[in-house]
Amino acid sequence: MTQKPWAGRFTEATSKSVEKYTESVSFDRRLWRYDIEGSIAHARMLAKQGIIAKKEADLIVRGLKEIYQDIEKGRFIFCEEFEDVHMNIEAALIKKIGDTGGKLHTARSRNDQVALDMRLFLRHETHETARLLLVLEKVLSDKAERSMGVIMPGYTHTQRAQPVLLSHHLMAYAQMFDRDRQRFSDALKRINVLPLGACALAGTSLPIDRAYVAKLLGFDKVSENSIDTVSDRDAVIEYLSCASLLMMHVSRLAEELVLWSAEEFSFIEMSDAYTTGSSLMPQKKNPDVAELMRGRTGRVYGNLVSLLTMMKGLPLSYNRDMQEDKEPLFDTVDTIKTTLGILAEMFGSIKFRKDRLESSAGSGYSTATDIAEYLVRRGMPFRKAHEVTGRLVRYAIDNSKTLKELTLKEYASFSPLIESDIYRWIDEGRSVAAKDSFGGTSPGRVREQIRAFRKRLKN
Numbered sequence: 001m002t003q004k005p006w007a008g009r010f011t012e013a014t015s016k017s018v019e020k021y022t023e024s025v026s027f028d029r030r031l032w033r034y035d036i037e038g039s040i041a042h043a044r045m046l047a048k049q050g051i052i053a054k055k056e057a058d059l060i061v062r063g064l065k066e067i068y069q070d071i072e073k074g075r076f077i078f079c080e081e082f083e084d085v086h087m088n089i090e091a092a093l094i095k096k097i098g099d100t101g102g103k104l105h106t107a108r109s110r111n112d113q114v115a116l117d118m119r120l121f122l123r124h125e126t127h128e129t130a131r132l133l134l135v136l137e138k139v140l141s142d143k144a145e146r147s148m149g150v151i152m153p154g155y156t157h158t159q160r161a162q163p164v165l166l167s168h169h170l171m172a173y174a175q176m177f178d179r180d181r182q183r184f185s186d187a188l189k190r191i192n193v194l195p196l197g198a199c200a201l202a203g204t205s206l207p208i209d210r211a212y213v214a215k216l217l218g219f220d221k222v223s224e225n226s227i228d229t230v231s232d233r234d235a236v237i238e239y240l241s242c243a244s245l246l247m248m249h250v251s252r253l254a255e256e257l258v259l260w261s262a263e264e265f266s267f268i269e270m271s272d273a274y275t276t277g278s279s280l281m282p283q284k285k286n287p288d289v290a291e292l293m294r295g296r297t298g299r300v301y302g303n304l305v306s307l308l309t310m311m312k313g314l315p316l317s318y319n320r321d322m323q324e325d326k327e328p329l330f331d332t333v334d335t336i337k338t339t340l341g342i343l344a345e346m347f348g349s350i351k352f353r354k355d356r357l358e359s360s361a362g363s364g365y366s367t368a369t370d371i372a373e374y375l376v377r378r379g380m381p382f383r384k385a386h387e388v389t390g391r392l393v394r395y396a397i398d399n400s401k402t403l404k405e406l407t408l409k410e411y412a413s414f415s416p417l418i419e420s421d422i423y424r425w426i427d428e429g430r431s432v433a434a435k436d437s438f439g440g441t442s443p444g445r446v447r448e449q450i451r452a453f454r455k456r457l458k459n
């Protein structure tokens, strides 16, 4: 039976079922590096302030470094009886160096300690998420650059709307992921604040130097209110919010990949490496990877809602409920990292079928708006032009003709403003080229967009 740190006030031992119910070491052991890193900084500060002797701090630091090695080499046994990662490491330290180990927890509580570990973890993972997003943005903008010139149907309401450049469509996703990356980077400002020194909730009567700890651990700021510090899980929730937005974008892209790979569209071919077959139907090639990305978005949203709900009724300051912040965060971090990695890889292997994209862009009446704009340029009010073009399209449908197949006589019967140059405007290539407004789909504008985007990626 191991002695609990609170044994002094207790006469009975903790029941086994309670130990099982309350432990967190089975998952928070993942924080061990940060726990040790934080403890080393704390010990150095205690010595600098004369709260413990320099020799004692050296002994503690040496012991912690040995524990670091032990864990890294898989020689350390985490045990449930010590409840969490913090107490496991502290108990191991005391076992290693004796009573001096018991001085480490001076002017510190697990409440600010766990807040510190979480922030160190979040800082690392936020940088990592932003790095993976950058890779994905590069892959997408490269693909956009290499696909210049390919025309596809642009959609609204999942109905063919107007022809656009495939590059423009791909860049739309690149733009989303760029905003996602900015959101993560921006969150770092709020993540990178030192919580240690808030202690249980009120601060301490001992002469600690929080700014020094912040400097040792690379924090930009020191938190200003000890009660807020141990009560707060905003940083975790902010990461989960950014992650949810990101997964919403991933899921939309995944959805398009699923659609585009369906025979009805046949816009893309995915390589065998990123698809799976059916155990029953031999002809099938399924876009399971994209489907799972879409599917896993649900759990990322779920993790966000789980934490928002867990926090909403908590009185200040620390409550044990907050231990429940870890598994949702870890799960989201893992989901996002694997998803982003595989998405970037998979995207490189997707083949776009130019023939299918272009024939779909050309069929139907996707350049009808260009006829309306033609009439506008010749002085007709847009509302009127819209109506005339509508009648014209109706006529073409009724007579089973495409816009290109209508004769000039037929065109002119709808408006005398229409002349033989109309055929130039209803060609998809011309239609795309004409969308030269800033941010539009003309090749010049898309090239300009890619250039500006690339430049931003480099900064």
Ligand code: ARG
Pocket: 024, 028, 084, 110, 111, 114, 318, 320, 322, 323, 324
């Ligand atoms: N395992 C705990 C958590 O994750 C550490 C803090 C425990 N503090 C306490 N007063 N019981 O929140």
